[in-house]
Amino acid sequence: MSRIAAWLTEAVPRGRIAAFRTLIYLFVAADLVVFTPWVRHHASTPGDLYEPLRVGRLLHLPTPTPLLVHTIFWLLLAVALVAASGRAPRLLGWTVFALYFEWMVIAMSYGKVDHDRIGLLVALAALPTAGRARHGDATRSEAGGWALRVTQIAVVCTYFLAAWAKLRFGGLDWVTSSVLARAIVRRGTDLADLIAGVPYLLILAQFGIMAFELGSPVIFALNERWRNRAVAFFYSFHLVTFATITISFAPHLAALASFLALEKVRPVKWARRFLRRRPGHVEEHERPVV
Numbered sequence: 581m582s583r584i585a586a587w588l589t590e591a592v593p594r595g596r597i598a599a600f601r602t603l604i605y606l607f608v609a610a611d612l613v614v615f616t617p618w619v620r621h622h623a624s625t626p627g628d629l630y631e632p633l634r635v636g637r638l639l640h641l642p643t644p645t646p647l648l649v650h651t652i653f654w655l656l657l658a659v660a661l662v663a664a665s666g667r668a669p670r671l672l673g674w675t676v677f678a679l680y681f682e683w684m685v686i687a688m689s690y691g692k693v694d695h696d697r698i699g700l701l702v703a704l705a706a707l708p709t710a711g712r713a714r715h716g717d718a719t720r721s722e723a724g725g726w727a728l729r730v731t732q733i734a735v736v737c738t739y740f741l742a743a744w745a746k747l748r749f750g751g752l753d754w755v756t757s758s759v760l761a762r763a764i765v766r767r768g769t770d771l772a773d774l775i776a777g778v779p780y781l782l783i784l785a786q787f788g789i790m791a792f793e794l795g796s797p798v799i800f801a802l803n804e805r806w807r808n809r810a811v812a813f814f815y816s817f818h819l820v821t822f823a824t825i826t827i828s829f830a831p832h833l834a835a836l837a838s839f840l841a842l843e844k845v846r847p848v849k850w851a852r853r854f855l856r857r858r859p860g861h862v863e864e865h866e867r868p869v870v
Contacts, residue, residue, distance in 0.1 A: 588729050591720035594713035595843030597727065598666055601673075601713065603842065604703050605664035607834040608680055612657050615830050619687040623649035629690060636685045644686050652679055652686075666713065673708030680704055695738060699835030702734035703727075716843065731838040736796050738832060743793035755786045763825045772824035792817065799839070811839045 612619075622630075623646040630643050642648060656679040663672035681704075684697060706727035713724060746754045760782040764772045775781055799810045814836055818829050 588726055589722040590725045590729065591722045592725045592728055593843045594717040594719050594721050594724055595715055596841060597707075597710045597713040597721065597724035598715045598717065599842035599845060600703075600728065600838060601666060601669065601707050601710075602664045602715075603837055604700070604707065604834060605660045605676060607700070607831070608660040608676060608704070609657055609664070611831065612653060612660075612683075615828070616687060619683060620649060620653055622686055622690065625690065631691070632689045633685055633693070636689060641682065641685055649686065652683055656680060656683060666715075669710070669712055670708045673704070677701075677704040677708065695742065696829045696832040698738055699731060699735040699838075700831040703731040703835050703838065706730050718843075728838045731835055732800075735832065735835050735838065736799065739793040739796035743790055746790065746793075755790050756783055757786070758782075760786055760825075767825050767827075769824055769826060775824065804841075807839060811836065 622644050625644070627643045627645075632641060656676065659672055659675050659679065663669070663676050681701065684701065688694065710721065710724040710727040713721070750757060750759075761776065764776050764782075768776070775785075796814075799807055802810055815833065818833060822828050
């Protein structure tokens, strides 16, 4: 096996796949009702305003109708919640991917295309190939490793290609432009107004954004300790972005979790330990025999 193939299929614990799968499918459900509920409004949007993305034209996807939009919404919501349990990972996984893919085509075919969903879409396409996985299972899986790796690549490409687009359309002048200033005028918060008042800070921030996005592939060369620190920086970057110009990148943040050892997060196990430590709790073996 070549080094590239070995890197792409580096085995990970099945418990990590189970945790990531639960996270991603629960996010899909949350996305429908919390982050992008506006997509349902396209059910009543005139059909002549629908300009499908190129992939929608190639696949001859239908023009959204009230029946189509509401059917996809309720079916996707139900299937995603069941898939989060880990049942029928291939059947339910492919179903979630197909439905969410169509949901995104509907969402982005009216003049606005977000770039924060490529990592999530890749995760949804890759997870069904990982097979069955149980929470807490330490058995290592190359198929699971591949599913996480391609998601990680998509996440990093989101950053790197964003920088490439800035250079392609704005040139080197992008870093000294008024991009952030315009963003703050349109949707800035009180925190952003404070930052904008500091001379040259926005220009310095644009240099930092460009360096960060171009350097994002370096994360693959880091050991686990420094990789976790890099991921923490990625999350903090988006936290600041949301706190200043209210752009959340929530789907991207869900996919970014593919870098984390999620198998170590055991909420059910922690809850049981907490209950055992509560005063008055009696273990089963300590109960008196009547």
